[in-house]
Amino acid sequence: MLTLGIETSCDETAVALLKDGRRILGHRLFSSIVEHERFGGVIPEVASRAHIECIFGLLDDLLTGCSVSPDMIDLIAVTRGPGLAGSLLVGIAFAKSLAFSLSRPLVGVNHLQAHLHAALLGKRFSPGVGLIVSGGHTTLVYLKTPTEFETLGRSTDDAAGEAYDKVAKILGLGYPGGPVIDRLAAKGDPARIRFPRARVKDRLDFSFSGIKTAVLYYVRDNRALLEEGKISIADICASFQAAVIDMLLEKALLALRQKRSRRLILGGGVSANQGLRRELEARKEFSDIDVIYPAKGLCTDNAVMVALAGYALYKKGIVDDMHLNAEPSLRL
Ligand code: KG4
Numbered sequence: 560m561l562t563l564g565i566e567t568s569c570d571e572t573a574v575a576l577l578k579d580g581r582r583i584l585g586h587r588l589f590s591s592i593v594e595h596e597r598f599g600g601v602i603p604e605v606a607s608r609a610h611i612e613c614i615f616g617l618l619d620d621l622l623t624g625c626s627v628s629p630d631m632i633d634l635i636a637v638t639r640g641p642g643l644a645g646s647l648l649v650g651i652a653f654a655k656s657l658a659f660s661l662s663r664p665l666v667g668v669n670h671l672q673a674h675l676h677a678a679l680l681g682k683r684f685s686p687g688v689g690l691i692v693s694g695g696h697t698t699l700v701y702l703k704t705p706t707e708f709e710t711l712g713r714s715t716d717d718a719a720g721e722a723y724d725k726v727a728k729i730l731g732l733g734y735p736g737g738p739v740i741d742r743l744a745a746k747g748d749p750a751r752i753r754f755p756r757a758r759v760k761d762r763l764d765f766s767f768s769g770i771k772t773a774v775l776y777y778v779r780d781n782r783a784l785l786e787e788g789k790i791s792i793a794d795i796c797a798s799f800q801a802a803v804i805d806m807l808l809e810k811a812l813l814a815l816r817q818k819r820s821r822r823l824i825l826g827g828g829v830s831a832n833q834g835l836r837r838e839l840e841a842r843k844e845f846s847d848i849d850v851i852y853p854a855k856g857l858c859t860d861n862a863v864m865v866a867l868a869g870y871a872l873y874k875k876g877i878v879d880d881m882h883l884n885a886e887p888s889l890r891l
């Protein structure tokens with residue numbers, strides 16, 4: 560059975576072909592990131608136009624590359640939300656047209672749930688705590704089955720990825736901030752500056768807006784030290800990253816304990832972070848936890864995860880019709 564996955568929730572246009580819910584036949588991705596870089600963040604109108612311009616070509620290229628004709632597609636899965644309304648609508652309209660013209664089932668997918676499916680690929684499913692750390696969301700869930708979950712907590716303000724992007728902007732490192740801060744952090748001293756760790760007491764919620772402000776004030780108040788080279792940008796990145804990782808892991812551990820679970824499933828752009836992965840391996844509290852991540856290249860937005868989640872929903876008998884609409888504020 561061939562599933563076509565379509566992802567257009569933000570600045571990446573992506574399509575993927577998945578065979579029998581587990582084998583990636585191929586996937587294609589175009590990112591309009593260079594068009595947003597100079598603004599320091601994604602401009603919705605620019606993103607939707609980019610989706611319109613490239614989605615046909617991407618699908619053509621994918622089908623040709625996989626030697627698949629449109630009529631061989633059995634199921635069409637598309638991101639329904641969360642994301643930018645205009646961007647989501649491009650993917651949804653495209654998916655509906657394909658489903659209608661080919662007479663194939665259509666299934667709308669929650670992008671956040673799809674991020675966890677990227678980690679589940681190729682692994683035997685067992686229930687566990689899922690931590691989604693993306694540019695727009697930081698959410699803890701308990702995954703009972705691949706399609707059923709219970710929400711445990713989420714960020715009350717900025718997402719973890721958003722904090723990376725904002726701190727990168729403060730430090731003049733460009734957009735997106737995650738990969739560059741991750742690289743620089745490896746060269747800095749994480750104990751050089753003690754940034755505050757937000758404590759959302761007794762709950763499994765997060766808060767990342769304070770850390771961004773702390774970095775902003777630190778840079779403002781320590782210009783001389785920075786100019787004299789007594790503190791490096793790498794030290795700020797390493798210290799900021801250490802604080803973010805502490806906050807994420809504290810709540811992840813609490814969730815694992817509360818649910819008496821030994822499995823942690825990570826997903827979303829920040830799950831690519833090398834520092835986070837190193838800490839999870841090094842900390843003894845996590846030594847008996849089975850931590851699973853998406854493969855390299857499947858942490859950030861892609862259409863493979865959408866095809867995976869769509870296939871799982873379809874197998875449960877969940878499908879959509881032509882009333883499928885964009886849900887920009889959809890949550891988990
Ligand atoms: O999941 P994603 O591709 O898009 C959303 O659904 O939001 O996540 C993008 C976010 C951005 O904020 C980016 O800065 C962050 O993931 N990111 C990283 C890394 N790679 C991407 N954050 C930390 N370390 C990384 N290596």
Ligand code: ZN
Nearest residue numbers: 693827859860
């Ligand atoms: Zn995402």
